[in-house]
Amino acid sequence: MIVELARGMWTTLRALFFEKKVTVQYPEEKKPVTARFRGRHVLNRYENGLEKCIGCSLCAAACPSDAIFVESSENTDEKRFSPGERYASTYEINMLRCIYCGFCEDACPTEAITLGDNYELSFTDRRDAIYTKEMLIVPVPQGGEPTPQVTEPGVYTRSVPEMKDPVD
């Protein structure tokens, strides 16, 4: 019996002194997430600052939990949010409904919505769980301009960029 006891204590002592520690001191310390981690969504921009989202509502249609709501409006060259004729004037995701399946990402024809690496979502009010476009959209990249932009006529006529098939 002494032997068994000693063996058990040895396991504990070994883990305490000789093995690599795995405990992470969250929230002071955060582990990086994996490449394909599905966290809170972000709405992306092109390099020039135009929004990638064209307000097509396909993410909302693909969403199995009906978490996304999109309302679109018409772009003009004087007030351009995204390339092409259509942009999302309202974009909302209810994070309490979202199941982080990533179907919205799959459905998006312009790679506008991607699931980011933020998993720190907690709310004290149900209404706070609804993320609006302003909360979801990434900041304007270096060298870009904020939307709406004034653009030259005839440049941004196409909503969907010509994209290659994805290679993994």
Next chain:
Amino acid sequence: MAKLINLKINGKPVSVPEGTLIVNAAKMVNIDIPVFCYHPKMEPVGMCRQCLVEIGRPMIDRASGQPVLDENGQPKLQFGPKLETSCTTPVSEGMFVITDSEKAQGGQKEILELLLTSHPLDCPVCDKGGECPLQNLTMAYGPKDSRFIFDEKQKADKHVPLGDLIFLDRERCIQCARCIRFQDDIAGEPVLGFYQRGRRTDIVTYSEPGFDSVFSGNTTDICPVGALTTADFRFGARPWELKQAASVCSQCPVGCNVTFDVRREAKAGGGYVVKRAMPRQNEQVNEIWMCDKGRFAGYQYTEAESRLLLDAGALESTLSLAAAKLAEAKSDAVFLAGGRLSNEDFYNLKQFADNLGAKAYLYTQHGGGEFTTAYGLSAGSNLGDLGTGDTVLVVASDLYNEAPLWHLRLKAAAQRGATLIVANARATKLDEYSSFVIRYSYGDEIETVKGLLGKEKIGEAIKNANNLVIFYGADGLGLAGTSALASACAELVTERAGKPNNGLIGVWSTPNQQGALEMGFAPSANLAAELKDKTVYILAADPAGDDPALAEALKSAKTVIVQDILETETTKLAEACPEGRGIVLPAAAYTEREGTYTSGERRVQRFYPAVPARPGTKADFALVAEIAKKCGFELEGRSPLLVMNQIAASQAAFSGVSYAKLAEVTAQWPIIGRSDLFYGGTGYENRQGLGVTLETRPGTVDGLRSAVNALRPKEDELFAVPITKLYDNGTTIVPAKLLAAHIDRFNGIVLNPATALKFGLENGSQATVSLNGVLYPAKVLLDESISTGVVLIPRSFAIPIKEPVAVKLAALVKAQEA
């Protein structure tokens, strides 16, 4: 009955009338043949080649003329070497059609591959995406990959406004010419056409202003791609997000069946809003079409900023106040109801008036209604049945402007062989399709109608017609004139009363004037005098805005109670009244409630709620019932269905009508609005009821009206007559912002160029019209078809004209010039 032809499609035996096209024969047995350019309402052209099928015909022995038989004794089939277009090929006896063989499907696949070579594939932003025939057919019949080189795609303009209501995306167009053919053949307004050829083929508009047609919205319904889109729905919503609500258009007495597409919007605080109006099939009313007024002004006013609203508590106290005033007034109360109310509202109002002892009038300038209830169309009528041997007479009505769908239906009837007689003092668009055009001078309407039988050919066409339908309007006539005209017209149909497809139709200005007439409402000949010192209860009407004389009369009324959905001059007048003398009640719009309308053809049709009622508003019948209850009379205010049951029990014409009966549908041809959007377009199938035509009650009118004395203007005066324009300053049209430019086009008085010259006026110059001692400024528009000495004044524009009068005209001298 046409001869029946027997054939087989994909082995399925089919019997169809001679002359049927293969694509339609297949449709009848639920076999889909993909099409783009073919439309069941139009002649086939075989342009897109999408409907390719294999066709085998029995081999005929040339010597004997008998079919060659094979070893089993069956007729031997001979298949053509190439595929044939099933939309242009009529059926023939013993034909064998194959739509799903490898060869046929190969052909269909290659056509799709070809159509997609330069298609932008921007389905994510395309308004048609989700209800797009090209998208659906590509999924069902199309190739997986394209052999064409991606870089050789043609790029074209994506934002081409054809008019201010319809936008063209040249990249998406597949050149099926459905829109062009619709405008040419069905609308009769050839304003679209092809320009250039080959891959550069474009749709262009010839008219100035662009796409000048009142049926333009229909082209977007039948466009098989997203090339044509409407200004009001552009990027508004995706089709799959929309919920449908069946309704009836409230803009004119035709009663087109429509569907309102609704969805929740953040812009509306998360509430439901109507996103678009689409036609709903009713082959006996509007087929699958609707006019632009219905599409772009049909519901917009129900969401206008000028809606009247009250909170629930205030509504209750306002109702009590109104009830107290009415109970006090009793027989000193006058009810004035506009033709926008539903049948249920009219019934409750009439009951209330009868109980109270009050007078109840219909607010209209279009009289003669008693003749339409007695000699109107009866059950079994359908303007779509009129053809060879039938006669249609249109008197004093510009149907194109007053009821566009009737214009369309009569044009079609004339083209089927019906004798169309158009009698009017000026040229109207319907003249082009008529067999006889009669021009009279304004003021001679009644004499003209009385003299019709005396004319040789026209008299015969009327006397010997299998069916006779008469439309009478108020073009250039007031209340007295229309009443006399109705009486003269009724004489022609008296003997045909009760016979289907025979009768008198009033081209009213409101959707449900017929319903009011059936309930026993009638207009008052001298309204201003009736209102003095009375307690006036006005519903869905704007007398103060229409006529300064009535505004004065209302100011001298004891109390003014106005019940409406929008702010009008009359509600403003009521609000400006001293405390307690003016009461405004907010009613729910017809998109927010259930009810029925009776069309000019006497068809009772149901409309369903599309959006929830605004807080603090109630349907008119419920408001009336609540006021009546506070006055001590029990009226049904719970549901319009229960009111309709009471109507059916008490009104002879409505016997047998119930909400269940109104919701009945029968099979209609062509089959549209199912999964096969490529066939009939995106109009909706009718699942909510075709309506019921009321029985006539002949013999209820006795004594004919005496003709009115014709007005004789003096030397320096002009004969001013009221006319109706499609887009005017009506309470329900002005909130449709898209139509503002269209309304403005008609804003002016119309003169003959010779008359204008006499006054030193030209097209577009400003003039003043002196009417009843008041000067009104107006823009001058010229029209060569009207007679000299006459000035046409459109109703509802600044000049309050309700009947023919003599006016003085002068050029407006601008202050800086003087």
